[in-house]
Amino acid sequence: MSDDGQPAPGHGYRKGPVLLRGQQIPTTTSDQRLLSGAGDTSWLSGDPWRVMRIQSEFVEGFGALADVGPAVSVFGSARTKPDHGDYALAEQVGGGLARAGYAVITGGGPGIMEAANKGAKEAGGLSVGLGIELPFEQGMNDYVDLGVNFRYFFARKTMFVKYSQGFVVLPGGFGTFDELFEALTLVQTHKVMEFPIVLVGRDYWQGLLDWVTGAVVERGLIGPTDHELLRVVDTAQEAIEIVVARDAELRSAEQAAVDATARDQQAAQDASS
Template sequence: MADEKSPAVHHDEDPLGQTYHRGPVIMRGPMIPEKTTTTNLLEPESDTDWLHMDPWRVLRIQAEFVDGFGALAELGPAVTVFGSARTSRTDPMYRAARHVGRKLAEQGVAVITGGGPGIMEAANCGAAKAGGKSVGLGIELPHEQGINKWVNLGITFRYFFVRKTMFVKYSSGAIIFPGGFGTLDEAFELLTLVQTHKVARTPVVLFGTEYWQGLMDWLEGTVREAGNISPLDPELVVMTDDEDEAVRVALSELCR
């Protein structure tokens, strides 16, 4: 058994004596443990601190990836809609996001959101009422309100980076409505991947010109003129107030 102590072979050229193999790791002399991995596995546990240690955390992260891939692998074409959780149902942006969700569903395209209230709820509502696939990828937060009632395929993640991977992996485009730090984080993450060609061509729509104009002026002016970014591809990054145009651009790579 590879985990047990290998038979001692004594040679004059082995000054540290016996070699112990633990998988790919070798140990000699004082580094050889008193107990084998199998012994440790079968011993009763009196201390549960291991539940909060990094090796166990890695397994939880792995499990989240497996759950996400399993849930979304057969989803089909999809577009992600980002936006604020604080947008009220009386806000024009809520109505616009609901219209966008409906139009995407009518094209046979799944709508993926963060699963929360506000813009996310609106897009999920539009998709669900149109009989489409309405996906919510939630996140475990102290004051999170949970997955909204219009999601017909939902999963809640512990880790933001796993959730972001799912947004990017299963979407062919993104429509970004006005939002705060979370929305900005998702927008810049996606723009970074697009600009560095880490993902296939993914159109990004910034919906709401009045809201996004200042940011775009700063990026195309101050940031680009300082030589810190390349020009944004006008075919991939589009700012609009037109819901139908937003849908058309977001679907443009699917129609190529």
């Protein structure tokens, strides 16, 4: 951790394909410039080109991750140090997922992300990092085998969801909460299939669960069973078992649907012949 409370510097500041260090690091990010009102009219000429840049991020991300295969995203704090118990837990999660046949996708940074990538790499699995342009150096951790850097959070988030069979979430701060609740919203609204979302560390997450199952449900702000979209466990093995079981269940249901469609089509052909 640096003196100003930011995550410790990594191996440089990534701005798309460009690596910047020292005084070359900009004071604002692409996301900040995109979302800024600022009062000027430069966007009239700049934004059409910005759209092309955003498009290129999706194209590059889709191209890089297309052959990853079954994967699970692991989220958690960039501030967790290697001597903390959560770091060791994340290593176990990454290693266990890799041994179960999944690639492990993280944000590519330090802390929990580094630990999960380390666990996956040392277990012989594919370790993936999806980095993001931030207003401080973070860099891609040394355990990432396949890394993609993004300027825009929304492009990066799409990659996490598109290429994951589930989310495992360890203790983290606002960034972790953001990913967690975005995943929950997508599942709740059926924008994605109901992949598993597992919180690891009951002592950390129980307060959140109490609030969701208490005040949020009591006011009718979510459905009475929506909180069941979250599973809370204490060990890496429990998290891995939930992901594997739910993935197998979804695959079985998908295959059953394919088989039923094939039978219906064959029946229709037989009837018309």
